[in-house]
Amino acid sequence: DTAVSQTPKYLVTQMGNDKSIKCEQNLGHDTMYWYKQDSKKFLKIMFSYNNKELIINETVPNRFSPKSPDTAHLNLHINSLELGDSAVYFCASRQGAGDTDEQFFGPGTRLTVL
Amino acid sequence: GQNIDQPTEMTATEGAIVQINCTYQTSGFNGLFWYQQHAGEAPTFLSYNVLDGLEEKGRFSSFLSRSKGYSYLLLKELQMKDSASYLCAAMDSNYQLIWGAGTKLIIKP
Numbered sequence: 001d002t003a004v005s006q007t008p009k010y011l012v013t014q015m016g017n018d019k020s021i022k023c024e025q026n027l028g029h030d031t032m033y034w035y036k037q038d039s040k041k042f043l044k045i046m047f048s049y050n051n052k053e054l055i056i057n058e059t060v061p062n063r064f065s066p067k068s069p070d071t072a073h074l075n076l077h078i079n080s081l082e083l084g085d086s087a088v089y090f091c092a093s094r095q096g097a098g099d100t101d102e103q104f105f106g107p108g109t110r111l112t113v114l
Numbered sequence: 115g116q117n118i119d120q121p122t123e124m125t126a127t128e129g130a131i132v133q134i135n136c137t138y139q140t141s142g143f144n145g146l147f148w149y150q151q152h153a154g155e156a157p158t159f160l161s162y163n164v165l166d167g168l169e170e171k172g173r174f175s176s177f178l179s180r181s182k183g184y185s186y187l188l189l190k191e192l193q194m195k196d197s198a199s200y201l202c203a204a205m206d207s208n209y210q211l212i213w214g215a216g217t218k219l220i221i222k223p
Contacts, residue, residue, distance in 0.1 A: 040215065041151075041199060041215065041216050041218075042213070042215045042216070043157070043201065043213045043216075044213075045210070045211070045213075048210075056210065090156060090157075097209060098209050099209065100144055100145050100162065100164065100205060100209065102147060102159035102162060103159070103211065104159070105156035105157050105158070106156060107155070107156050108155075108156055
């Protein structure tokens with residue numbers, strides 16, 4: 001009964017390719033996030049969705065496009081992959097956008113661009 | 115601007131006590147979170163403080179001083195499994211988390 005799941009766990013691909021990472025949460029939360037954690041282990045927020053609507057869009061190249069088909073899913077599509085995109089991408093969810101509950105993280109997707 | 119500072123790395127001995135400090139500057143404040151992240155795994159929630167003082171949860175305690183923009187995580191009776199990174203995150207007025215870079219804690223026998 002995984003609370004927040006991501007697929008795939010590992011993704012190795014060539015520069016220039018397009019790839020997607022999927023995230024699903026079964027916690028009934030309204031808010032979901034995508035984070036990027038690079039080799040220095042710094043967690044950087046990329047996007048946040050609340051009830052399928054984008055509420056945070058940090059300075060991220062427009063090659064990254066999130067899509068939320070429903071409140072339980074937040075997918076991340078990346079076009080024209082670059083070497084610098086190599087990192088671990090974490091999906092997370094929280095009950096609501098305006099509360100202080102903790103975030104629950106998925107297991108991460110380790111993306112390696114060759 | 116918004117900023118979180120915590121030490122990059124700390125080393126402690128099994129069975130001892132260690133305190134990991136965190137200072138924060140945010141636009142508004144809705145609380146301070148501590149997360150634990152083992153190598154190759156996802157961060158997991160440890161504690162949340164919004165009022166001044168110490169919150170104790172087993173071997174782990176977290177302290178907050180709002181006036182000083184300061185928090186610490188105290189780990190007692192250290193075990194080898196406590197070797198991990200500890201992430202401090204402050205919640206701003208928009209309920210968004212501002213994350214520190216994490217403190218890598220190394221436990222030696």
